[in-house]
Each structure stands twice: as C-alpha cells, then as structure tokens.
Amino acid sequence: MAENNKKPAGPEVVETTDHRVSCDGGGGALGHPKVYMEMAQDDSVQCKYCDRVFVLKK
Numbered sequence: 588m589a590e591n592n593k594k595p596a597g598p599e600v601v602e603t604t605d606h607r608v609s610c611d612g613g614g615g616a617l618g619h620p621k622v623y624m625e626m627a628q629d630d631s632v633q634c635k636y637c638d639r640v641f642v643l644k645k
C-alpha cells in the first residue's frame with residue numbers, strides 16, 4: 588500500500604447478527620438503492636456502493 592500523508596477514514600463498520608444484511612447507505616446524501624448481501628462463508632461483507640463493512644456479531 589502506498590504511503591500517503593492524507594490518511595482516509597476507514598470504512599464504517601456495522602455489526603450485525605445475521606448473515607444476510609441489507610444496506611441503503613443510511614439514507615440522505617450518502618444513500619443508495621437498497622441492496623441485500625450475503626456473507627456466505629465469511630463473517631463480514633462490504634457494501635460495494637458505500638464501502639460500509641458489515642461484520643457478524645458473535
């Protein structure tokens with residue numbers, strides 16, 4: 588990874604208890620059409636629209 592003085596804030600992490608999650612970007616200016624995502628074998632999934640990361644709460 589290239590070094591950069593401007594460190595971007597990491598993606599927002601959302602804890603969930605379900606392998607199947609939905610995301611609409613939180614609505615407002617940052618919103619996007621609601622999408623559903625499956626974690627499948629993983630315990631996290633990232634929204635391709637808003638880069639939020641959904642992490643399975645154990």
Ligand SMILES: [Zn+2]
Nearest residue numbers: 610612634637
């Ligand atoms: Zn999203």
